[in-house]
Amino acid sequence: MHELRKDPLLNRWVAVMSDSRSPEDYGLFSEKAEETSCVLCAGREKDAPPEITSSRDGDRWLARVIPNISPILRIEGDLGRRGVGMYDKMNGVGANEIIIDSPEHQKLPEDMGAGQVLRILSIYRNRVADLERDGRLRYILIFKNSGKGAGALYSHPHSELMATPIIPKLIKEELDGAKQYYAYKERCIFCDIMAEELRVGERVISETKEFVAFSPFAPKFPFEFWILPKRHNCAFQDTGDAEMGDLSLMLSTVLKKMRRVLKDSPYNYVIHTAPNRIPRRNHWHTLGDDFHWHIEIIPRLLRTSGFEWGSDFYVLTTSPEDAAKYLREA
Amino acid sequence: MHELRKDPLLNRWVAVMSDSRSPEDYGLFSEKAEETSCVLCAGREKDAPPEITSSRDGDRWLARVIPNISPILRIEGDLGRRGVGMYDKMNGVGANEIIIDSPEHQKLPEDMGAGQVLRILSIYRNRVADLERDGRLRYILIFKNSGKGAGALYSHPHSELMATPIIPKLIKEELDGAKQYYAYKERCIFCDIMAEELRVGERVISETKEFVAFSPFAPKFPFEFWILPKRHNCAFQDTGDAEMGDLSLMLSTVLKKMRRVLKDSPYNYVIHTAPNRIPRRNHWHTLGDDFHWHIEIIPRLLRTSGFEWGSDFYVLTTSPEDAAKYLREA
Numbered sequence: 001m002h003e004l005r006k007d008p009l010l011n012r013w014v015a016v017m018s019d020s021r022s023p024e025d026y027g028l029f030s031e032k033a034e035e036t037s038c039v040l041c042a043g044r045e046k047d048a049p050p051e052i053t054s055s056r057d058g059d060r061w062l063a064r065v066i067p068n069i070s071p072i073l074r075i076e077g078d079l080g081r082r083g084v085g086m087y088d089k090m091n092g093v094g095a096n097e098i099i100i101d102s103p104e105h106q107k108l109p110e111d112m113g114a115g116q117v118l119r120i121l122s123i124y125r126n127r128v129a130d131l132e133r134d135g136r137l138r139y140i141l142i143f144k145n146s147g148k149g150a151g152a153l154y155s156h157p158h159s160e161l162m163a164t165p166i167i168p169k170l171i172k173e174e175l176d177g178a179k180q181y182y183a184y185k186e187r188c189i190f191c192d193i194m195a196e197e198l199r200v201g202e203r204v205i206s207e208t209k210e211f212v213a214f215s216p217f218a219p220k221f222p223f224e225f226w227i228l229p230k231r232h233n234c235a236f237q238d239t240g241d242a243e244m245g246d247l248s249l250m251l252s253t254v255l256k257k258m259r260r261v262l263k264d265s266p267y268n269y270v271i272h273t274a275p276n277r278i279p280r281r282n283h284w285h286t287l288g289d290d291f292h293w294h295i296e297i298i299p300r301l302l303r304t305s306g307f308e309w310g311s312d313f314y315v316l317t318t319s320p321e322d323a324a325k326y327l328r329e330a
Numbered sequence: 331m332h333e334l335r336k337d338p339l340l341n342r343w344v345a346v347m348s349d350s351r352s353p354e355d356y357g358l359f360s361e362k363a364e365e366t367s368c369v370l371c372a373g374r375e376k377d378a379p380p381e382i383t384s385s386r387d388g389d390r391w392l393a394r395v396i397p398n399i400s401p402i403l404r405i406e407g408d409l410g411r412r413g414v415g416m417y418d419k420m421n422g423v424g425a426n427e428i429i430i431d432s433p434e435h436q437k438l439p440e441d442m443g444a445g446q447v448l449r450i451l452s453i454y455r456n457r458v459a460d461l462e463r464d465g466r467l468r469y470i471l472i473f474k475n476s477g478k479g480a481g482a483l484y485s486h487p488h489s490e491l492m493a494t495p496i497i498p499k500l501i502k503e504e505l506d507g508a509k510q511y512y513a514y515k516e517r518c519i520f521c522d523i524m525a526e527e528l529r530v531g532e533r534v535i536s537e538t539k540e541f542v543a544f545s546p547f548a549p550k551f552p553f554e555f556w557i558l559p560k561r562h563n564c565a566f567q568d569t570g571d572a573e574m575g576d577l578s579l580m581l582s583t584v585l586k587k588m589r590r591v592l593k594d595s596p597y598n599y600v601i602h603t604a605p606n607r608i609p610r611r612n613h614w615h616t617l618g619d620d621f622h623w624h625i626e627i628i629p630r631l632l633r634t635s636g637f638e639w640g641s642d643f644y645v646l647t648t649s650p651e652d653a654a655k656y657l658r659e660a
Contacts, residue, residue, distance in 0.1 A: 009507040303478065
């Protein structure tokens with residue numbers, strides 16, 4: 001079984017695969033020819049692991065979920081937290097699923113209509129609601145890798161779900177930062193940021209009844225942008241049906257805009273939501289008051305360098321105001 | 331002037347360029363043909379900014395330092411810390427220098443002998459000692475980007491120096507982590523890690539009189555490794571001459587090993603040293619006791635995905651023990 005290990009200095013967990021790749025396995029600098037069909041395509045269901053759930057139109061599936069073919073984390077087993085010398089490790093328990101966004105191999109997310117995006121978002125919501133009942137799992141991360149340059153394993157449009165038995169370091173930092181702000185101001189920092197962005201306007205990309213998309217003031221990447229729900233809500237899976245319709249329209253619109261401006265550059269998006277098992281209701285002061293779920297979208301235009309990896313300090317070669325202008329006007 | 335902005339949630343600073351690149355400027359997916367000479371080459375000195383310092387053999391320079399041609403941070407001006415709405419920013423004050431590692435365009439760092447590596451390391455040491463006297467600068471980061479896939483701007487072998495008016499987020503986290511460990515154990519965490527690695531042995535790659543190279547227990551990247559001085563010392567620039575000789579032999583050896591195992595994969599290395607202006611001596615408990623300078627070397631074998639960017643959780647497709655074995659035996 002794969003194992004999880006904790007960096008003793010930074011308290012960052014990592015997953016270590018039990019079946020190590022040799023140096024040759026990395027296929028240095030070899031780009032595979034682009035396929036036109038794959039194991040995620042309609043018609044190849046027999047070659048894939050058994051389906052977990054799907055969105056269907058009669059006999060045909062329109063979007064579906066399968067376990068990752070080589071899962072990083074597995075649902076079976078106990079956590080087995082233990083020390084080894086001065087270090088800490090645990091078993092690689094969790095879930096790692098692939099959401100197949102379309103039966104068609106060459107349909108890009110930005111070319112799907114709002115109807116298909118709604119199907120995909122509804123599947124995300126259902127999977128999170130299902131998995132958060134598992135007491136061993138602390139966090140559920142949903143993300144998309146679009147394009148090999150964004151780490152995608154398949155060229156077929158897909159998203160991924162990773163449920164972890166620990167709260168990943170970046171999420172913990174976001175929760176801590178939001179909590180500190182709340183302790184000082186007694187207001188949600190995301191609600192305040194959204195109000196400030198709507199007041200100033202120069203970083204806003206798009207606004208609907210329920211959502212706002214904007215370039216943040218100090219992002220990590222040029223052309224990075226966020227989508228926030230206007231209603232304060234810490235958990236993505238508590239999004240209502242009317243909001244879901246609005247969100248699918250927003251997401252499909254901004255992905256199209258990004259495509260127009262940045263052509264076929266690879267990108268990721270990630271849903272940042274509250275951890276599992278927090279007391280979300282009926283408390284005077286809970287994480288529910290100080291966290292606010294949102295989506296972060298990051299185009300992958302440049303290779304990160306030793307500077308970024310050695311400092312966590314980022315250089316924005318396009319200002320957030322200019323990036324928002326390009327995207328808003330697209 | 332470029333400006334620095336602070337992310338209000340994570341307290342991460344970023345640099346925003348005043349001359350925004352347009353989407354077209356990113357040259358999406360176009361790879362330039364490899365040059366065979368450039369502005370960093372011997373003979374092209376007139377086309378480069380004025381030299382800051384150099385290591386010479388008579389008339390010939392063997393390694394030299396110039397300001398970055400398009401510096402991200404500039405040495406002139408005051409910090410100008412100020413608020414803007416709910417956010418914080420300051421001027422892009424600092425230093426951004428290029429260390430040209432060789433007069434020859436096609437000489438790779440791993441093909442240089444220990445003598446040339448010593449010249450480069452001595453230049454690093456001198457530049458840090460010089461710049462840390464500037465009271466506006468809080469941190470000096472020295473790093474190498476080798477290969478376009480590692481973010482290198484030039485194919486000519488070079489390193490970079492970035493001096494920042496803030497302590498970058500990752501450095502602050504390392505200092506805080508080391509301080510917490512020290513508060514609990516009254517020992518340096520790096521000294522403890524080194525003792526543990528030498529005791530266990532399975533992650534050690536190479537050992538000299540003064541230095542140890544090993545794969546850390548829970549790194550971010552497959553085949554990542556660190557070089558630590560055996561003598562407890564928080565500041566790279568306080569490395570003695572005898573240690574410098576030993577370090578150049580170690581660095582040149584491990585880079586050659588990495589080359590043998592990972593062929594021409596791109597990589598970064600970063601010197602992690604204590605911030606400027608800390609009371610390093612004559613204090614009962616200072617950062618000098620709890621931090622330990624070191625070099626981190628990261629091969630860039632895989633593209634990071636939305637999972638890593640959204641969680642700061644990393645997947646190691648080769649275990650540190652196997653990676654160390656490959657490198658040790660190379």
